[in-house]
Amino acid sequence: MAATTGEREVEEFLLPIPKIKNGILQSVLGMGKQLHVFQAQRPSSKTSGARDKGNQTIFDVQWNAEMHDIARKLVNETHNIFVMLQGQVKSLSQPMLYTQLRKASKQYRSVLKACSMELMQIADACVDDTRKIKYEEHIQEFEMVQLIWSLCEIIFIEAAPGGLILTPLLDWLQWHFQEGNHLALEVTQSEQPSSHPSYWEAVNRLLLQGNTDSVRKLLALHVYSHSEPFLGVDELLRKMPRWTYQHAQSAAEYEMKWRHWRDECIRRYEAGEFTAYKELETIVQVLCGDEAVFRELKNQCETWYHLLVSKLLYQNPTVRLKDLSFEIKACQAVYNLSSPQSQELDNILQATMECDIHQVIQDSCNFLSNRSWWFVSHLADILHHCGQLDPQKLPFGSNLREYLLLEYATSLMAHKSLWQVGVDYLDFCPVFGRSYLEAYIEHIPLETESKAHKVLHLCQERDLLAQAQSVCKVMGMKCLKQDRLGSALSWFLKSKNATVIKQVTDRFLTEYCEKGKFSHLDLIDHLGPSMLVTNSLTFLGKYREFHTLYDKGDIQGATSLLLSLISSRLAPKTFWMTMLMDALPLLNLPQVVLNVQQTYELKHCLEELQRDGTSNYYKNLSDSEMDKLRLLQLALIRNLSRAIIKEGSITNIA
Structure with missing residues (x-):
């Protein structure tokens, strides 16, 4: 495929993958x-059954997964603006909403400006040339975004009264083109301002931006400022009509005043009042709107859009927004637009002035989204709420705003520390946001328990029950593999998954069999209603309760609970012998605490265990354990005889 006009060079990477046959x-x-x-x-067909x-x-x-601290600051601060704006969209009526949208747009630009200035400070302090070039590239990109955004704000967001667009365009020009102010400051700080080599360039630059007050101040510093030609120019600059929204005058009234003023400029120029000074003649030619002089001063305008605004100021100050497109081509023809980057920027600005919002979005996506979708997503969000974007759905079922927000959120999900910001953007994508979030949660790496708790919290906030259970199961299995039984049980309890909970309780019981004690007693002692989730957990909690009663000296309660656990058969058979051994001290007490029926229950349990070969208990018994088993059998027989005698005595007495 042939490269399109202005296509950017694509950086290539080579992966060290050995070449293999087929x-x-x-x-x-x-x-x-x-x-x-x-x-x-x-x-x-030949190797269908073989695999290499x-x-x-x-x-x-x-790619582009790393983010500079300044870009991270931009993401975090504008995220707060975005979330607040979405809440206002739901709660505010139209007049108040438009006010908030304009305010949000200015807040976005303010954060952009602050980040750009911070980058400039870092670049100035940087001694590494390679890194400095990178910083300067970032600064240039930030400035281009500011340039585009502020123009879009004028054209699409701010409603110009009567459609008169020149005043905000002049503000836009003065905000983004500061060379005239810098030169003026340099000139005024010199010993002889009028002799400074940049004196007249500073005057012309300020004049082309409509900053007539600063021009008059510079002219007043000239050694011949009191001569008639200088005073005449100062008078024309002072009398130049200004259109402001605050003044109660109609566009027609302003245009009439402006035409009278321009006629005076032309008359006095043609009368030769300023021929003594070529530079003053140039100034008056600009005031007259002379076409040729703008071509002469094109280098001091720098760009076609600067030239466009300057010409409109002195040729057609009451221009309407709808008429801007007719002036663009002539101004572009003055400059040689050879740089691909400048051409892409020019295309975006031209589409903006032609009110082609979808072309603005498309070109911005192609030009700026290579680094980040931040700009197009936030701009599209504001334009959508302003009613400037076509609400019609795209072929895949979502509108343009949501598509761009999804792309931006997707780029954030790749960052280790910004994925939570991405989640908030997905929350405001009504069509696909939830499904995207469900898919991303399944792939978020859970490196730490802290991160896992954050993911679990966002799942619970959004009723993503399946994903919440998945997080708990993943973390529980990870803890289980690390033999952190307490943490594993805590995670599995959150998931309420009976199968995996049984695995942990079995591990607890195995641990008890091996060590003769439980770890994580605080957790087991405070299971509360959670022990009812599974039978195995119920048994674990009750078995721990048996030991607590026994340690406190409540022999009757401990005996009753142990017999209940044995009779219920809740424990795995591998644990039956342990419970029977727990009964041994109770059988050897001086007083009889197990009656005939309870003793028979213990004997039946032991006999069932002996008949069942699945437990493999007897196969690996040591000599000491065999001695304990014989003692248990003997204790059961002795207790049975004692219980029979005791119950018989009670019967005889009765």
Whole structure:
């Protein structure tokens, strides 16, 4: 495919993948700007049953995943503005909403400006040339975004009274083109301002931006400022009519005053009042709107859009927004637009002045989204709420605003510390936001418990029950593999997954069998209603309660609870012998605490265990354990006889 006009050079990367016979590369999309690339075998009839397992390397390819601290600051601060604005969109009526939208737009630009100035300070202090170039590239990009955004704000967001557009365009020009002010400051600080080599350039630059007050101040510093030609120019500058929104005058009244003033400028110029000074003649030619003089001063305008606004100021100050497009081509023809980057920027600004909002979005996506979708997503959000974007759905079912927000959120999900910001943007995507979030949560790496708790919290806030259970299960299994049984049980309890909870309780019981004690007693002692989630957990909690009663000396309560646990058969058979051994001290007490029926229950349990070969209990018993088993059998027989005698005595007495 042939490269399109202004196409940017694409940086290429080489992956160290060995070439294999019949080998192909396959890939799977990861999170955000991430791709998992791996080597696979090309399917063929001869090797359909064979698989090459020589190289199982998976390459994790990420692009633009790192973010400078300043860009991170931009993301975080504008995120707060975005979230607040979405709440206002829901609660405010139209007049108040438009006020808030204009305010939000200015807040976005304010953050952009602050970040740009901070970058300038870092670049000035940087001694590494390579890094300094990178900083300067970032600064240039920030300034281009500010230039585009502020123009879009004028054209699409701010409603110019009567459609008169020149005053805000002059403000836009003066805000973004500061060279005239810098030169003026340099000139005024010199010993002889009028002899400074940049004196007349500063005058002309300020004049072309409509800053007539500053021009008059500079002219007053000239050694011949009291001569008739200088006083005449000062008078014309002072009398120049100004259109402001605050003054109660109609556009027609202003235009009439302006034409009278321009006629005076032309008359006095043609009368030769300023021929003594060529520079003053140039100034008056500008005031007269002479076409040729603007071509002469094109280098002091720098760009076609600066020239456009300057010409409109002195040729057609009551221009309406709808008429801007007729003036663009002539101004562009004055400049040689050779740089691809400047051409792309010019295309965006031209589309903005032609009120082609969709072209602005499209060109901005192509030009600026290579680094970040921040600009187009936030601008589209404001334009959408202003009613400037076509609400019609795109072919895949979402509107343009949501599509751009999804792209921006996707880029944030690739960052380790900004994924939570991305989640908030997905919340305001009504069509696909939830499904995107569900998919991303499944792929968020849970490196720490702190991060896992954050993910779980956002799932619970949004009723993402399946994803919440998945997070708990993943973290529980991770803790289980690390033998952190308490943490594993805590996570599994949150998931309420009976199968995995049983695995943990079995591990607790195995641990007790091996060590003779439980770890994480605080957790087991405070299970509360959670122990009712599964039978195995109920048994664990009750078995721990048995030990607590026994340690406190409540023999009757402990005996009753132990018999209840044995009779319920809730414990795994591998644990039955442990419970029977727990009964041994109770059987050897001086007083009889187990009656005949309870003793028979213990004997039946032991006999069932002996008949069942699945427990494998007897196969690996040591000599000491065999001695304990014999003692248990003997104690059961003795207790049975004592219980029979005791119950018989009670019967005889009765």
